[in-house]
Every structure is written in structure tokens, then in C-alpha cells.
Amino acid sequence: MSAWRSSPSPQFGGRATVPGDKSISHRALILSAMAEGESRIRGLLTSEDVMATAKAVEALGARIEGNGSEWRVEGGPWTSPEDPLDCGNSGTSARLLMGAAAGVEGLRATFTGDASLSRRPMHRITEPLSRMGARFDGADHLPITLHGQRLGGIDHVGRVASAQVKTALLFAGLRSKGPVRIVEPVPSRDHGEVMLLQFGVEVDAEPCPEGWCVRLGNQRSLRPTDIHVPGDPSSAAFLWAAAAIIHGASVTTPGVCINAGRTGFLEAIERMGARVEIDAERIQSGEPVADVTVSHDRLEPIHLAPDQVPSTIDEIPLLACVASFADGESHLEGLGELRHKESDRLGAVAAGLTANGVSVFPEADALRILGRGKVRGGGMVLAHGDHRIAMAFLTLGLGARQPVTLDDGRSIAVSFPGFAEVMRSLGAQLEELE
Numbered sequence: 001m002s003a004w005r006s007s008p009s010p011q012f013g014g015r016a017t018v019p020g021d022k023s024i025s026h027r028a029l030i031l032s033a034m035a036e037g038e039s040r041i042r043g044l045l046t047s048e049d050v051m052a053t054a055k056a057v058e059a060l061g062a063r064i065e066g067n068g069s070e071w072r073v074e075g076g077p078w079t080s081p082e083d084p085l086d087c088g089n090s091g092t093s094a095r096l097l098m099g100a101a102a103g104v105e106g107l108r109a110t111f112t113g114d115a116s117l118s119r120r121p122m123h124r125i126t127e128p129l130s131r132m133g134a135r136f137d138g139a140d141h142l143p144i145t146l147h148g149q150r151l152g153g154i155d156h157v158g159r160v161a162s163a164q165v166k167t168a169l170l171f172a173g174l175r176s177k178g179p180v181r182i183v184e185p186v187p188s189r190d191h192g193e194v195m196l197l198q199f200g201v202e203v204d205a206e207p208c209p210e211g212w213c214v215r216l217g218n219q220r221s222l223r224p225t226d227i228h229v230p231g232d233p234s235s236a237a238f239l240w241a242a243a244a245i246i247h248g249a250s251v252t253t254p255g256v257c258i259n260a261g262r263t264g265f266l267e268a269i270e271r272m273g274a275r276v277e278i279d280a281e282r283i284q285s286g287e288p289v290a291d292v293t294v295s296h297d298r299l300e301p302i303h304l305a306p307d308q309v310p311s312t313i314d315e316i317p318l319l320a321c322v323a324s325f326a327d328g329e330s331h332l333e334g335l336g337e338l339r340h341k342e343s344d345r346l347g348a349v350a351a352g353l354t355a356n357g358v359s360v361f362p363e364a365d366a367l368r369i370l371g372r373g374k375v376r377g378g379g380m381v382l383a384h385g386d387h388r389i390a391m392a393f394l395t396l397g398l399g400a401r402q403p404v405t406l407d408d409g410r411s412i413a414v415s416f417p418g419f420a421e422v423m424r425s426l427g428a429q430l431e432e433l434e
């Protein structure tokens with residue numbers, strides 16, 4: 001166990017860089033490993049989740065050489081790994097790798113994960129991949145053994161927007177010749193599509209009667225390339241949230257990805273009253289990037305509608321914490337997917353807020369939060385081994401009246417190694433207790 005305490009931090013603010021985007025880092029490693037020849041990746045996130053993907057693609061046949069600033073990946077044919085592929089805590093690793101490997105004829109690979117990942121649903125991937133022709137021992141929960149096969153195309157109409165499902169099917173489609181069409185009710189993050197274009201693959205997307213439709217074209221072979229990963233908005237969100245809840249605070253995060261599939265949190269806190277400034281917009285490896293400044297102002301409550309959830313998905317626990325500082329009742333709807341993440345995030349958020357004196361009313365797939373303009377704090381929060389829960393409540397503690405204690409902060413390394421150092425550099429009072 002590694003308990004943490006975060007205490008009121010009235011002097012919070014400044015400028016800080018956040019590590020590379022997790023979603024883009026996974027995709028850069030997997031596509032580089034599939035493309036024959038050398039690709040280079042700058043700005044790769046070196047968190048536990050992304051390193052699980054790096055180890056897995058090495059075990060599948062890629063050669064990786066890396067240091068902090070630049071990674072070289074020599075891609076080529078994939079072969080059966082000797083040992084099970086341990087995806088640790090990472091849903092993205094398990095789902096995207098199953099898709100990428102499904103069309104390698106004769107390949108056999110067993111996917112494993114930690115206790116949390118082994119509870120998460122995999123049927124959403126194994127079912128459509130089976131329709132394409134792949135075979136699996138196991139269906140909904142890891143461990144699952146994949147038997148790669150010659151694949152046909154797929155026409156997949158998803159009930160929920162999931163970038164992991166969409167990207168897994170697109171990656172599987174790279175090794176198939178049939179038509180590949182994936183429909184989502186609303187668009188999820190499109191980093192897979194953006195990066196496929198960088199690797200020279202034809203992919204297009206447009207609205208269709210069922211929602212949002214993504215198609216692979218006929219040009220499906222990957223050309224090695226160089227990728228520069230931008231800063232992760234899901235990590236920058238903790239800095240932005242602290243600025244939004246601490247009187248007089250202002251934070252600038254340079255070089256953060258502002259892809260529309262990821263800006264839900266920023267838009268939400270702006271609608272609540274925080275001041276948001278977007279500067280130096282540019283395109284980096286196909287992704288929109290900017291320097292983002294968030295400054296404190298009085299916060300109004302928010303209504304988050306179901307179609308706004310996909311672009312806010314990993315920041316919902318943090319948004320619930322920010323909403324606790326608003327004056328009035330916030331309503332966050334369409335949160336069913338939160339029950340299938342690293343923990344039951346709906347339950348964990350409701351318990352954490354209650355422990356800190358916030359009135360919260362959880363519903364089956366929604367949260368009502370009664371903000372009173374300030375938060376008492378003083379509570380003990382259980383992270384449930386979930387990095388987003390851990391960082392959201394340590395952030396809440398910076399703006400609360402009394403310190404917040406967290407049972408265990410080890411999960412933070414899953415997505416944001418260096419979280420405590422970055423937050424302290426801005427004036428956060430954060431201490432590890434044991």
C-alpha cells in the first residue's frame with residue numbers, strides 16, 4: 001500500500017508539461033510493429049499501460065529500442081509469442097492487440113491481465129472478431145487464447161461508442177481483404193483513424209443514418225513513419241481541474257492534444273464558468289495540438305448529456321469532483337460504461353464524494369451532485385486500484401477545506417507517472433504517507 005494525502009493548496013498555478021497521450025502511444029506502438037521497416041516515435045508515454053503494449057509487440061516479433069525521448073520500432077511479420085501476453089491493467093492493450101493479431105494465420109497467443117482487467121468485458125471484441133473469422137478459447141474474460149485466421153470483412157453496428165472496439169476492428173481489417181465498416185451511435189476518439197492515415201492507409205468517416213460510420217479503403221498496407229505524440233488531455237485535466245477549483249489559480253499546459261473526441265472535459269468546465277484559453281494551435285502527426293490555459297472563476301452546476309460522455313469518458317470522475325465545488329445541482333447522464341472501467345467508477349466516485357461531505361445521488365447510469373460552492377474534505381478515499389479515481393480525489397483535496405487521504409496511489413503509474421512531481425511543481429500540497 002502507498003497512502004497519500006493532498007491538502008488545501010491556495011498558491012496553485014503556473015506552467016507545466018504533461019506526458020504523452022496514452023491512446024496515441026498504444027496506437028503508435030502497435031501500427032509501428034505491424035508496418036514492415038523502421039518507425040520512430042517521439043513523446044511516447046512510458047506509463048505501465050503503454051509499456052505492457054510495448055512488451056507485447058516485442059513478444060509478437062517487433063524490435064524496440066528506446067530512450068526517454070525517441071523510440072525506434074522495427075516492424076514486420078508477427079509470430080506466436082512464447083509466453084502469455086500480460087496486458088496488466090490495460091484494456092486498450094488487450095483489445096487493440098487482439099484485433100491487430102487476429103488476422104495472422106497460424107498465430108496463437110494467450111492474453112492475460114491483472115485482477116481488474118480480468119473482470120472487464122471482452123465479448124465486445126471477441127464477438128465481432130469471431131464474425132470476421134478469428135477463433136478464441138474463452139469469450140468475455142481474460143485469460144483468452146486467440147487463434148489467428150484468414151479474416152473476412154465486417155459490418156459492425158455498435159450499441160455504445162467505443163474507440164477500443166472500433167480501433168480493434170480497423171486493425172484486424174488491415175489484414176483482411178473484405179469490406180470493413182464500423183458504425184457508432186456517436187463518434188468516439190478517432191486517434192486510430194488519424195494514425196492509420198499517417199501510415200498511408202485509406203480510411204474515411206462520415207455521418208450515416210445509424211450514427212457515425214467509419215470505413216477502411218482498399219489501400220491497407222502500412223508504410224513506416226515517424227510519430228510525435230502530443231500531451232495527454234486526460235492527464236492535463238487534473239491540472240485544469242485544480243485551476244478551476246482553487247481561488248485565483250491559473251495553469252498553462254503546452255502541447256496538449258485537443259482532438260474533438262477528447263475535449264469534453266475542457267468544454268464542460270468552460271460551460272461551468274472556468275476561463276479557458278487555447279493558444280498556438282497546430283497539427284502534430286495529424287492531431288490538433290495547442291497550449292491550453294485554465295483559470296479559476298465562479299463555477300455553475302452542469303448538465304452532461306449522454307452524447308457528451310464519449311469525449312469526456314475518462315474524465316467523468318474528475319468532472320464529478322469539480323461539480324462538487326459548483327453552486328447548485330449538477331446532473332451527469334449516460335454513465336453506464338463507467339461501471340466497466342478499471343473499477344466501478346460510478347460507485348467509487350459516489351463513495352469518495354460522500355466521504356468528503358458532498359451530497360451525491362447515484363442512479364443506475366447517472367450522478368446527481370449537490371454542490372455548495374465549497375467542499376469540506378477530510379475523508380478517506382478508496383482508489384479501488386484505479387488511477388483515475390486516485391488522481392481525481394487527490395485533486396479534489398487541493399481545493400477542499402480539509403486534507404483528503406487516499407488509501408493507495410500506486411495505480412497512478414498506469415497512466416501518469418510523475419503526477420505528484422508535476423502537481424507539486426505548481427504548488428500542490430501532496431505527500432506520500434508510507
Ligand SMILES: O=C(O)C1=C[C@@H](OP(=O)(O)O)[C@@H](O)[C@H](O)C1
Pocket residue numbers: 022023024092161162163164165167189313314337
Ligand atoms: O481507445 C482508447 O484508447 C480508449 C478508449 C476508451 O475506452 P472505450 O473504448 O472502452 O470507451 C477510454 O476509456 C480508454 O481509456 C482509452
Ligand SMILES: C=C(OP(=O)(O)O)C(=O)O
Pocket residue numbers: 049089090091092093314341342388415
Ligand atoms: C479506461 C482506461 O484505460 P483502459 O481501458 O485502457 O484500461 C483509462 O485510462 O481510464
